[in-house]
Amino acid sequence: MNKIEIQNVSYTYSKGTPFQMVALNDVSVAFEKGKITGLIGHTGSGKSTLVHMLNGLYRPTSGRILLDGQDIWEKPKEISKIRYRVGLVMQYPEYQLFDDTVRLDIGFGPRNQGLSEQEVEERVKEAAEFVGIDDEMLEKSPFELSGGQKRRVAIAGIIAMRPEVLVLDEPAAGLDPRGRREILGGLVRYVERNDATVILVSHSMEDMALYCDNVVVMSHSQVYRSGTVREIFSDADVLADIGLDVPAVAKIASALRHEGIELEGELYTVEGVKRAIIEYIGRSGK
C-alpha cells in the first residue's frame, strides 16, 4: 500500500526571475507503507527539494502530494498538522538542539503536540531507546555530548512525535561504522514497531543495501529508476551510467558474473554475496 504518492510534481526555484531554476520536473513516485525507501542521486539531482516537499516545507509549483490518499495542500492553512505526521530530520540536525537537558529537548515536539506530561515522558523514553540514548544521558545538557550523541538526540526529538512517515537526510553522515549501524538499525526497529514509513537520503550505497527495502534514484530533476533494493543494485551498469556507484561488494559480484561465475541471490551485501559464493561452490564442487 502506498503511504505517500507524488503525482506529476514540478518545482521551480525563483520562478519568474532571471534566477529561475527547475529542481523537479514532472516527478511521479510512490513510497510504500511500512517500508524503508532509500533516495539516491547526485547533489543537485532534486532529491533534497523532494524531501522538503514531503512535509510541506515547499509547495509544488504543479502536481499533488498525497498522504494516505489525501492531498496535503488541500487546506493550506492546516499544513502544520502534516508536519506532525511527516517528521523531517534535516542534515546535521545536531545544530538544532537548544534545550537545557536531553530529556527536555526530545520532549519539545510531543509537548507542543499537546500531550500530557505522562505521555511526553513515555514518548521520550521510547524515542531514546530507538536511537540508543541511556537514562544517564537524558539528564545531561545536549551541549556536553559528542557529535554522534547529539545527532541521536536530534533524531529522537523527531521520533518522539511518533510520525507516521519519517524522512531523514543523511542521518549517518560523518559517523563511524558502529555509529551508523546503531542509528540506522534504530530506524528499522521504529518501522517494525509502528508500521511507519521511512524515507532515507544517503550517499552511502552500502547503507542503502543494508537497511532499505526500496530505492528511488533521482537524476536531473526526475526519477531515473525506482524499485526494490535487489532490482536497483543488481545491475551495476545502470547506476554507473549516471555516475552513481553500487556497493563495492555488488561491483565485485557483478565482475564475477562477467567472468562467467554464476552467482544468484542478494548480490549487494557482504552477507548475501558470501552466501551466493558458498552456494556456487556447493553447486560446482562434487
Place this chain on the structure above:
Amino acid sequence: MEDIIIKTVGLGFTYDDGEGETNPFDGKREIPALSDVNLEIRAGEYVAVLGHNGSGKSTFAKLLNMILTPTVGKIYIDGIDITDEGFTEDDVFAVRRKVGMVFQNPDNQLVATVVEEDVAFGPENLGLEREEIRRRVDEALAVAGMTEYSSHAPHKLSGGQKQRVAIAGIIAMKPRVIIFDESTAMLDPRGRQEVLDIMERLNKEEGITVLNITHYMDEAARADRVVVINDGRVELDGAPKEVFREVERLHEMGLEAPQGKELLHALECEGIAIDSEALHEEECIAALVKYLKRI
C-alpha cells in the same frame, strides 16, 4: 637516515575539567584523549589515521598543528621541539606554516568573497611581495584544479570545490605537511573523489607529507600507511595490507575493512580461505575468480 618530518614521544593529552574545555568529541571530562603516542612520520609519506568517533584521532591532528598543547610528551616537527617552553608566538606561526590543516566543514574555512582573494589570505599575512603572492596564488589554484574559478564567489561553489579552495589556501603557504581532518566527511561521492585526487597529487607530485584522518576505510586503504587509534592509543600501524588483515580487531574497535576484504574474511570464517593478501577491489575480484574457476 631518512628525513623524519613528525616525531612524537610519549605524547598525551587530557581535556581539562572545570572552566577548561570539555572534549568536544565525547563530552567526557578528565579522560585522556591520547596517551603514550610514539610515532615517526617520514617526509613524503601518505598516512591515513583511522579511529571511531571520539578515539582521539582529531585531538592528535590538533596537537600537531598547535591548536592544542600536549599535557605530556614531546612533538618534533622537522627536528624542532614544538613543545619547548621557550616557544614564542612567532615560532608557533612558523610551525603552522609547515603544517597546514584542512577541516571538515567547507563553509567554515573560507574568509573572502572571491576565490583568489581567499587563497591569497595566507601569503598576504606572511608579508610577501605582491608578485610573489600572485605567483603563489596562481600556482596553488592550478594544483587544486581551481584556476578557472579564480574570480568566482566561494559560496556559490559545490562542497568539493570549496574544499579545493581551502586546500589551495594551504598550498599557497608552501607547507611540508598537510593534515586533512575528516575533510571528505561532508562531501558527496564526487566531491570526495576530487579531494582525494588532490591529496594524492600533492603527495606524489609535490612531495608533501599527507595525513588523512578519516573513517572511510576505502580512503585509508589507498594510503601508504595506516595508523589506527583506539581509546587514545595507537592500536595498529602498518601498510594497509597489514592493518586490514586484522579484520576481527577492527570490528572490536567499531571499525570495518573495505567491503572486498570483509567478503574474503567472511568466507574465511566459513572455512573458505582464498587469499589473505588481497585488499583492493581488483585484487579481491582476481583472487575470487582464480579460486572459483578452479573448482
